[in-house]
Amino acid sequence: MKVTEGTKSRNTLPDIRATEIMAAAGARELHDGEVIIVGLGLPEVASVLAKRTHAPRLTALLEIGVMNPAPRDTPVGLADSRIFYRATCWSGFLDVMGMNLHRGIVDAGFLGALELDRYGNVNTTLLKQESGKIRYVNGSAGGNDVASLAKRLIVIMRHEKRKLPLAVAHLTSPGFVDGRSREELNLRGGGPSRVITDMAVLGFDAKTHAVSLLSLHPGIRLEELVENTGFSLHIPNDIPTTPLPSAEELRLLREEIDPKCVYLR
Amino acid sequence: MKVTEGTKSRNTLPDIRATEIMAAAGARELHDGEVIIVGLGLPEVASVLAKRTHAPRLTALLEIGVMNPAPRDTPVGLADSRIFYRATCWSGFLDVMGMNLHRGIVDAGFLGALELDRYGNVNTTLLKQESGKIRYVNGSAGGNDVASLAKRLIVIMRHEKRKLPLAVAHLTSPGFVDGRSREELNLRGGGPSRVITDMAVLGFDAKTHAVSLLSLHPGIRLEELVENTGFSLHIPNDIPTTPLPSAEELRLLREEIDPKCVYLR
């Protein structure tokens, strides 16, 4: 996740990066004893932070067939041998995605997204340029599977208007499509529960299944949020502020988990 | 396979056992380079004999998940660690029975039988006593799978009237049920091709799918065969004699493959 500065005042607290707030907010969404599937980047950083703080018995699975890795060096992706290190099991898609995810025992999926719309539908396949021209990107890999089958989905992404459109350019991974319930959609997993951006933590309304604001990060103004969101989202009367990472969380992130700032830039 | 002497003159050649003729006849049914699934006992003995003579590149699979074992000591069954020794692969049912047999790459299945009828249907589940009372035995295990899916099936068994009835007491593993073709029966495997007994080698008529006599073992009279068979079988005008094991085959069987006569009794 490469950070390119936009038009908004992301970083009002000079000592704390937006990515650090995101990682800490992500970690708080994970509970001790849960089984999660994580994508690389901030999801992995957040899961390691959770494991080193309140959730020591978290089980982290990677779709490629790796369980509970404890990398010594920062990997560049899922295919990097660095992320295989000190795992407790090496298997493959059939085991992780079949015998765990499809089996229904994965509590949370934790992924990034290219685009996410007001019903939590995710696009990782293509971008439509203003000219109407289509540019393909990576496709689903395990994204659609995780969004379809995990008990809940947590998405972590940059907060930009074009990345949060009313409807995604390609519905790669279903959320609450057209505002319908997961039962109506014949999907086993519970669907998206949180979207963690560099401006806010978002949730989903239990009735309308549309995105709603849960908390604003410190220093972010509501107008900024609205301006940078491509759809209208439910805003509560009292808007909580996302807690900052604790001193210990910051120390772990900076000194142990991503000291070279590969993902926390 | 415990040998209990019946009423027939099985062993006309004092120096060669009926089981040795069976093992050699069984070995001749296996061709070099083939992939076979074998049951324990004479099928395994015959496959080892084939491998040590004309078929060095035979691949032998055991349903439990063992490939190409080279046991040093005689095992008492498929679950005996002795038959796991020096295998080239240990896996399980899913691999052997699924990814090989069900995949359609097994050239021959080689099994024993409790009963076999005139269409090559096999019973390994139960026996009906003359009183009509039912006595259960072992069930199918991989028998039905092998009979359904192997390109051809070779059965090796004692030749007794009650073991070769007109119709089996329980159709565990299908041959040419009711004389129908395998296509009509929706079965992928080619069906039974040979039945090797201690009196003869039997085949199946290409049109009627009924058992026919291919060769009589040396010293066995046709009348004996007919008397000990529970159904009428097609008999050719010229009846070939089953070749005796060669001196080298006998040496291998007696000195190397089953020196303690566990299966060659």
Added chain:
Amino acid sequence: MVDKVKSVSEVVRTIPSGSHIALGGFAIARNLIAVVHELIRQQKRDLTVSQGVVGLDTDLLVGAGLVRHLIMGGGSLDRFGPVHCVNRARDTKSLHCEDYTSLSICFRYLAGALGLSFIPVKSLLASEILERLEAGPGAENVKRSKCPFTGEEYVLLRALTPDVSLVHVQIADREGNCQINGPRWENEEQAKAGRRLVVVAEEIVPTEYIQRSPERTIIPGHRVEAVIHQPFGALPTAVFGCYDYDADHLRLYVEHAKEPERFKEYLKAFVFGCHDHWEYLEKLGGLRRVEELRADPILGY
């Protein structure tokens, strides 16, 4: 790391009568003897038991009258004899029995493990096994159907998801990461099909040992509810790489299993007469006997 090591009696107390338990043994290899003895001592009744190739463990449970429904692919004690108690219960119709085959029961577990409610198979067709399933208690678990792409005829099998899957392994860590040596028959699919999963391990190793060869982890720890540490927990059946089967005791068992009255004597002496598996091992001949049976490190038996 969660420490999941529990005693066998502790674990068996959590399995209610009426449960569906799946056993990971095969004939005379890696049977769940310590668990089965304790199930009998605690008199857990009306069990449904499923197993690929039924062995001594299931024969004991059926002989002790604890099993109402048996789902099996086959059964034998290899050359020591048939599963007398199971066969007798079938002969006298005191047991509901669903017969499958090695592959079809494995596919039912595979579907359960993968979270598929059904899976197709090309076995069973044109057999009396299928006819009997369709006419009996198995009717709700099989259905003939055609492939939507090729038109080929299949049997669709319902997934099998035991309440508790139990498997005997050579090596586990305290969290439940397991290694299995030798062939694994349907162990992986059966274990992962279970709603709950309990393993009995010959040896408990540190997690670092697991991390040295993670490709050998057949069952990952997070799937495991409890780890029972019971050396020689499968005797008189064999555990590859650990010990051979006890041929003398297997013969003694089969002699007793042939007759209901003598089977009761066996239970009295070797199950009810033992407080736990250690006492039972003493009856088998104790330290001296297990040392005789201990596996050669090269041969594995």
Added chain:
Amino acid sequence: MVDKVKSVSEVVRTIPSGSHIALGGFAIARNLIAVVHELIRQQKRDLTVSQGVVGLDTDLLVGAGLVRHLIMGGGSLDRFGPVHCVNRARDTKSLHCEDYTSLSICFRYLAGALGLSFIPVKSLLASEILERLEAGPGAENVKRSKCPFTGEEYVLLRALTPDVSLVHVQIADREGNCQINGPRWENEEQAKAGRRLVVVAEEIVPTEYIQRSPERTIIPGHRVEAVIHQPFGALPTAVFGCYDYDADHLRLYVEHAKEPERFKEYLKAFVFGCHDHWEYLEKLGGLRRVEELRADPILGY
């Protein structure tokens, strides 16, 4: 024992244009580079390629214009960038592409490996991936249906059975018994789904080595048609336990892959300009470079 060791050019000559080949790489790990270079040199055209997560190998084939139809679950070169050649071919509609997901493509291979002509899955529903499959060349491979036992809605997938499956492994014997170190993604299912199966091995070992740990044999020899012995055969992608990816060369590749003209220069220099993989390795920096990339025995990279 059959000796199946063959050269890469010998094997590639047996793969006709128009074949469906399945590649066992994943992004920047264990890619079939030596084989793909030779496919390009021999100009095998109109290929169908399938792969779980498309990597450098498929990107090269597509960039070289040899692929007519691509069946994929996703694709990337991790943080080095996207698969530019594949994405560009899709943008310009010069490639038929069937998109799946990691699980659904694995299930299609699994069905192929098991000899099932179809298999159900609970992914894809309510997604545009499924809609596009139903509207395009994938229509004959997916069908919505219900479980006959539970009534639950599924997508049925047609089995995928490539003409030739190719997988890069760390260790094989001359007959083709293979060990894979590290995670195995869909390698086993993909390999066994193939009508033919070719492996590229970093190291050839005696069969006795295989017999010492037969539980590690992921692909048994009798399934394998040919074994290509090519050390560093996956460079610039990584082979766990053998060598790291060549980050410099991956960056150089991505820079060239961004532009069709520069990609041609890349092919000229590193594929057409090399007689075989040894010459290519020299261009990468030869012995000195591969020693820099050689894996630490503890870390595996």
